[in-house]
Amino acid sequence: MTITRHLPRFGLRGLQRFNNVSGYTVLMVLSALFMIPLYWMFSTALKSPQQTFAIPPEWVPAPAQWDNFAKVFDEVPFGRFYLNTFFLVFANIAGHLVSVTLVAYGFARLRFPGRNVLFLVMLSTLMIPYQVTLVPRFIMFSKLGMINSYWPLILPAFTGSPFLIFLVRQYMMSIPFDLDEAAYIDGASRFAVFWRIILPLARPALMLVVVFTFIDVWNDFLQPLIYLNDPDMFTVSLGLSFFQGARETNWNLLMAGSVLAMIPPLILFFFAQKQLIGGISVEGLKG
Amino acid sequence: MSALARRLPRAWTQLSPSERREALAGYLFISPWIIGFLVFFLGPILASFALSFTRWNIVGTPQWVGLDNYERIFTQDPFFRKAVTVTLKYAAFYLPLEVIFGILIAVVLNQKLRGIGVFRTMYYMPYIVPKVASSLVWVWVLNPRYGLLNTMLGWLGVNGPSWLSDPDWVLPSIIMMSLWGVGGSAVIYLAGLQNIPNQLYEAASVDGANRLQKFVRITLPMLSPTIFFQLVLGLIGTFQTFTPAFIAAGRSGGPLQSGLFYMLYIYNRSFESMRMGYGSALAWILTVFIMIITLLVFRSSKYWVYYEAERKRTK
Structure with missing residues (x-):
């Protein structure tokens, strides 16, 4: 409010306008910084090889090579990568939905000796970097003959993820316990209470599980890199990185591939923006 | 147990x-x-x-x-020393920048302006792009001859460096790439900002506090639990950085191993040269190191993190 004192001629409305204009200016400059690389990716994706290496660069490629996107599918089995990644995403979502809800329910609504200790143990596993388990897990899966299969990328999902269990458990804690009591009096079993009462009420938290799992699995690079050797089994991220290695100079096609790789998470983001931002504030509560 | x-x-x-x-x-x-x-x-x-x-x-x-x-790692392995230096340097520059930019952008996004949601979406978008794709985009943006950044520097009469091929510029390049995704933490800071009760600011206005004073005396302390949380996550995340280094610097760590992040080194030793024992030792050193650092951060938290709930409990 000191500004009002220094600039009395503006008046309150003038000050408001001044604030708005400066606010929008900052917002615009920042959005340019964030968006220009994305624009560069998209415009390169529409260029011919000559246009790609033009100096000075063409900002709006004319003519736009829309068939670059089709070419990506011809040059590398991108359709296959897409299907593979979607399969992994859905398998992991299924695994998480089953395991995370069961475990979260156990921690949130049932009493048993050692519950708090076990819960603390679970939380502390979040603090241990996954690198320590990477090598022995690899050895375990290779001794089981599961290298170059999807099992190493799917099986762990069916044992839950500590972070998601924590999220869902916090949500389930907020559901009134009277509901369970009433159902037990009516003779419902524990599983019926879980299935008929808690799960439907925990739907917003389950949406978060779906969204987080989707993004994690879609973007994962290290695990597919370690476990998959057969190009027919590659995920989008892994395929893209091999595309880079094989054809270093085809930047237009590489950018077209990158655009294709970001479309599914982007679509998900637009549909789930509310849950994501809400979920992030839940995540923020942890501190 | x-x-x-x-x-x-x-x-x-x-x-x-x-x-x-x-x-x-x-x-x-x-x-x-x-x-x-x-x-x-x-x-x-x-x-x-x-x-x-x-x-x-x-x-x-x-x-x-x-x-x-362990003996070999600590006494005879130049790559180990390189990987530790690279990762620590990255953490020392990237983490403070992430906190500063994250909070500044959150403050900008916290204005009550029409259409602010569109801007929030735009800032968050780079964070959604898969890491492999965003790293590839930046490798192309940073291309010394045809890349966007050096073209734009050229307009200003600046002769841009050769970024990812110059050992001195590899790390700054990767820091810049990571900062592009700062919208992810900005949104968390934004949630933190919106949880700060408005009365605090009103009371401060009544007492004649200016914007800067309000920011330093109210916003930062109220935000400190979020900063703490982000810092712990960021620290752990930094030591696990893999994909940008793998894509941008290359799987062997780039020119003079200037982009040899610790995780990349573990990967190289364990899965490229298939030395499972050596890789495990590297991973254990990292784990102990992360646990010590996390413990120190937790210990230090009581000096600078303000918890509303704790205050209430002691009252």
């Missing part, structure tokens, strides 16, 4: 039959996690510890070498 074992039998005998049934159901419900904990966490961690004292290329039998791996 020993505390659990001591308490379990006594507690168990004190339970009534219906409480016992509930407890059994409880163990059954959490059993997926218990299995996962044993098979995918505790087992591998113990195995990794044992492996770190062996030499083993996965075929054949592991050969016990005692502390040999």
Whole structure:
């Protein structure tokens, strides 16, 4: 409010306008910084090889090579990568939905000796970097003959993820316990209470599980890199990185591939923006 | 676990039959996690510890070498020193920048302006792009001859460096790439900002505080739990940085290994040269290091993190 004192001629409305204009200016400059690389990716994706290496660069490629996107599918089995990644995403979502809800329910609504200790143990596993388990897990899966299969990328999902269990458990804690009591009096079993009462009420938290799992699995690079050797089994991220290695100079096609790789998470983001931002504030509560 | 074992039998005998049934159901419900904990966490961690004292290329039998791996890592391995330096340098520059930019952008996004949601979406978008794709985009943006950044620097009459091919510029390039995704943490700071009660600012206005004073005296302390949380996550994340280094610097770490992040080095030793024992030792060193750092950050938190709830409890 000191500004009002220094600039009395503006008046309150003038000050408001001044604030708005400066606010929008900052917002615009920042959005340019964030968006220009994305624009560069998209415009390169529409260029011919000559246009790609033009100096000075063409900002709006004319003519736009829309068939670059089709070419990506011809040059590398991108359709296959897409299907593979979607399969992994859905398998992991299924695994998480089953395991995370069961475990979260156990921690949130049932009493048993050692519950708090076990819960603390679970939380502390979040603090241990996954690198320590990477090598022995690899050895375990290779001794089981599961290298170059999807099992190493799917099986762990069916044992839950500590972070998601924590999220869902916090949500389930907020559901009134009277509901369970009433159902037990009516003779419902524990599983019926879980299935008929808690799960439907925990739907917003389950949406978060779906969204987080989707993004994690879609973007994962290290695990597919370690476990998959057969190009027919590659995920989008892994395929893209091999595309880079094989054809270093085809930047237009590489950018077209990158655009294709970001479309599914982007679509998900637009549909789930509310849950994501809400979920992030839940995540923020942890501190 | 020993505390659990001591308490379990006594507690168990004190339970009534219906409480016992509930407890059994409880163990059954959490059993997926218990299995996962044993098979995918505790087992591998113990195995990794044992492996770190062996030499083993996965075929054949592991050969016990005692502390040999650790000794070699600390005394004879120039790549280990390089990887530690690179990762620490990255953390030292990237983490403070992430906190500063994250908060500044959150403050900008916290204005009550029409269409602010569109801007929030735009800032968040780079964070959604898969890491491989965003790294590729930046490799192309940073292309010394045809790239966007050097073109734009050229307009200003600046002769841009050759970024990812110049050992001095590899790390700054990767820091810049990571900062592009700062919208992810900005949104978390934004949630933190919106949780600050408005009365605090009103009371400060009444007392004649200016914007800067309000920011330093109200916003930062109220935001400190979020900063703390982000810092802990950021620290752990930094030491796990892999994809940008792999794509931008290359799998061997780029020119003069200037982009040899610790995780990349673990990957190289374990999965490219298939030295499982050596890789496990590297991973264990990292783990101990992260645990010490995290512990220090937690210990320090009482000096600078403000918890509203704690204050209420002591009242």
